[in-house]
Amino acid sequence: MKVVILAAGYGTRLEKDLKHVESEKHSHLVGLPKSLLPIAGIPLLSYWIRIFKKVEIIEHVYVGTNSKYYEQFKCWAKEWPEFISIVSDGTTDNHSRLGAVGCLDFVCQHFDLHGDMLVMAGDTLFYEDFYLKSMVDIFHKMNEKLPASSLVPVYKCLDEDTVKHGILEVLPNETQVINFLEKPLPQATTSRNACPCFYLLSSHAVTQVSKFLDEKSHLPLEEKDAPGHFLKYLHTRSAMFVYNISGRFDVGNLMSYEKCNNYFLHSKKH
Structure with a gap:
């Protein structure tokens, strides 16, 4: 299995916050991409590389x-020349981003790239009770029974936070997705299943990415940028x-x- 990390954003919200905070405490964060921000002294993505290295199936x-x-x-x-490849999409600012x-x-x-794939946002970390191998094992068992299936994580969000997340509706007492709602009002759904950008995609699902973009090519970037828009397309x-x-952290x-930094600073496993 291959891993694709999406880290082509420009961190405009964080950049704006740092401009309004005059503090030496945060000066070391200026100019860093979110994916490489120091979390308890370690670049955010380095936590994930440690995890990936422990899952043999990740190539x-x-x-x-x-x-x-x-x-x-x-x-x-x-530090990992045989394990990580980097590519630039050629964009230079937030206005020219690909999404x-x-x-x-x-x-x-x-x-x-082809085949089964883990796709994730580069500015995300999960709580330390997350066990990737367990999720990967379930993904493979699921695909043995129902080929072309995909598996995505969810966690419970507060009522008032549905407007901040992609929300998945599932069958009662089941785990199959029946609907995706992008940042809905709390009264629009009873579901509180927030879905971060961390997807185990089957080889079939991966082929749908270019098809999605082709079909949505006439739309403005805002209507196809967020990965949740692809999930909405894919689950049908x-x-x-x-x-x-x-739970998870989004920096x-x-x-x-x-x-996020405080959580890992005080983590027993760190």
């Missing part, structure tokens, strides 16, 4: 970034199931970064 990691951060990622990846799904398609085409074309996790702004 290689591909990181899609942009021209602004390309050299920083190349420098970071030198998350566009980045995924670019990486797959650049490296000619092949089976999708959920895997429950206890999109300074507050969420500090929350």
Whole structure:
């Protein structure tokens, strides 16, 4: 299995926060891509590389970034030259970005990637009780029974936070996805299954990425950028199931970064 990490964003929310905070405490964060922010002194993505190295079925990691951060990622990846490949999508600012799904398609085409794949946002970390091998094992058993299936994690969010997340509805007492809602009002659904960008995609699902972009090519970037838009498209074309996790961190702004950093600073496993 290959891993594709989407890290071509420009961190505009975090950058804005840092400009409004005059503190030496945060000066070391300026100019860093979110995926390489120090979490308890370790680059965020390095936590994931440690995890991937323990899962034998994972063959290689591909990181899609942009021209602004390309050299920083190349420098970071030198520790694992045989395990990580970096590519820039050639964009230089937030206005020219390809979007998350566009980045995924670019990486797959650049490296000619096929087969089952783990796709994840580069600014995400899970709580330390997450066990990737368990999720991968379930994914493979699921595909033996129902080929072309995909598996995505969900965690319970607060009522008021549905408007911040992609929400998955599942069959009662089951795990199969029946609907996807992008940032719905809490009264629009009884589901509180928030879904982060961390997808175990079957080989069939991977082939749907370019098809999705072709069909949505006439739409503005905002209507096809978020990976949740692809999930909404995908679950109507092949089976999708959920895997429950206890929670996750998204270092999109300074507050969420500090929350994540503090968690790992005080982690018993760190």
